[in-house]
Amino acid sequence: MGQIIRFFDANGMVFELLITTLMFTWWLERRPGFAARFGLGMAALLVGSGLWRLLVPVNLWTVSAENMLAYVTYTVWIALCWRVNMRQAVFYFVMGGTLQHFVYRGARLASTWLHYFWEDASWIDTYVYALMQIPFFVIGYWCFARPLVCKQTSALAGRSVLMLLFGMLLCISVFTNLFNAMVGSQVGPAAFGIFSAFDLVTCVFVMQLAIEIVINQVARSDGEVMRELLRQQKQQMAASKATIDLINVKTHDLKKQIASLGAAISDDQVRELSGLVDMYDASVRTGNETLDVLMAQKSMECEQQGIRFDRMIDGSLLAFMNPVDLYSLFGNAIDNALEAVARLDAGEDRYISVRVRRDKGMVMIRVENPFAGDLTFEDGLPRTSKDDARYHGFGTRSMRMIAEQYDGTMAISARGGVFRLTVILPLRDADAGR
Template structure:
């Protein structure tokens, strides 16, 4: 009784087990356990009712697979906070995993049968053990890749999912049922199984690649938007600094006019304050001077020393917006790190731009607290929400690559250093 039940309805358990590896990390809906129980019971009831159909042929078998795919997809949206298209994407991977592992487990059982072991119960045990192991391996490998780049950040498009579903159904459903109907021997079956498994593997690899590419496209779009914002900020900063310089000049003239009417100590404090805002950087690059003035005032407010030795003329070949974005992101990251340090002697940012061995060397150095982790050569953001953070270093790398340069980031003894080498244009 139990054996026949699981033999008739095993596909439901195999599909749900595979689905769990791809969807489990998503946020649960309220009354999650009851929802899962409802989905499992519902799918089992449909499976048992399907056994009562008077007609069984490749068409009805294929329809059965398609029906359970839709039910499982709806079940995922019922239990988790995902929309139908996201659920369909995950379940496409789950269905491909189930079919791949079904073929692999069936092949293992066939090996037992060919070697003279035809005990039904033993074959069932071997099949169950094999498919559990195979689904766990595939689910963990491909599931981790898909969950790592959450579909919440990738907006899977309808045509993409539709093409994946059609390809999967054709390769792993319709053809399989037709072959089962017109099986002509062991060798053709073996060839078909290999073809079937390879199709499933390619489908899973394709899904992982789609998610990865969509994640990169979203990252690039965010970086382009940030670069545009920085370009607008550059224009605003130029206007602000020009206005400050004019006002400082006017205030100096007013102080000179007032003369002895202001106490000496107040006059000294006032001149010191004006000097801070009237400081002019002369690096040889107008945009860089504006940026350094802006960052210098930020550092003064936070009591951070900004130590610069910069030959800005070396950067004259770069677009103004690229200069502003590159140094702006580098200094912002340094300010954020140094601002967490209480020791005044360590609250310092060093910036160097010079020509060295036919290359332009840009060096930014600062101390930091805590631990830094690196991925693909770049330090990772320490903020909890990593989706919209960490793009500063990525935009720096993008600008460096635009000018065919090299970027190196490293840390030692709680000192972070960023080194950029740019070829000198001929």
């Protein structure tokens, strides 16, 4: 038992770093052979720690060098075990290392106060210290690791990561080692408590700063993607309008030519040709030019895929909306519906229903379609089923952003095999969105 306690006492930092690093990395994609990489990395850390203690004398400089070597080894280990680049590996090491120091300092500070009552009780620094780590691990994960779960760090700037690394090294290595070397056992409980509390707060500030940097970087990156999507949709709207106008002209000419054939073809042939032309007749009248273009385009897509496209739309109610916002809102909603309905078997009821009507002084927009499978929701929006979640899921987010831009709300439900997207907007004057 004594040997086990001495082993964990000598290598406590290695195991603490393991736990805190896993708190930040458990959700990341793993590299092939993860178990072997993980085990070899931990073995290297433990063997290196043991050899260092046997061969290298303990002083300020050797302790600092040992810490730096462990930090480099941990960073490389993270990069080898998970699919992250070196900049991300440094970031996750910084977070794991700072949280480890937070746990160590918090547990040590809490257990030290017990020496006021039991001055010579060695069990405090062994058993009580280990038990006091548990609540600090829980607090650390809940406050600092959980906010970063599924937050992409690929957009982190190298300068931000270096700044965090520098602050972390000063906090948990340089100043701590200097304090221990220069003051050591001569410091009283009050001075030790003040330094420990300051050290603890510094760790909190470093981790909170890192969280804010990640959130801001992700928001800026998402904003750039959103702007690019809106730019593409604006171009698509212009191209769709030109295409629909051309189709309308050609179908009108074809109808005139069919009528001019007269007795040259039979009535059955006339009906067949007229039916084919009507399929591409893109004349849709909703009372809103933007919706006319979009509905004509989506109507043809549904016709080609054998999907029933039901629509009852009073487009005049949406005259206050910017055409690009209108195209983006309905375009994303119908595209999502098309994608879901396309997965259904041919024998199932394949339809998309679009309704726009006035309801109690508000405009209610509803897009409804059947779907197969199960949907999971996050923050009120369905989680994407696509592999690259980083660059998908912007459609529903942009729709909610547009609804909120016009002081409205968006709600999504998926029950009984039917997906319903509902947007409610307050009525405005037509000039309000111009």
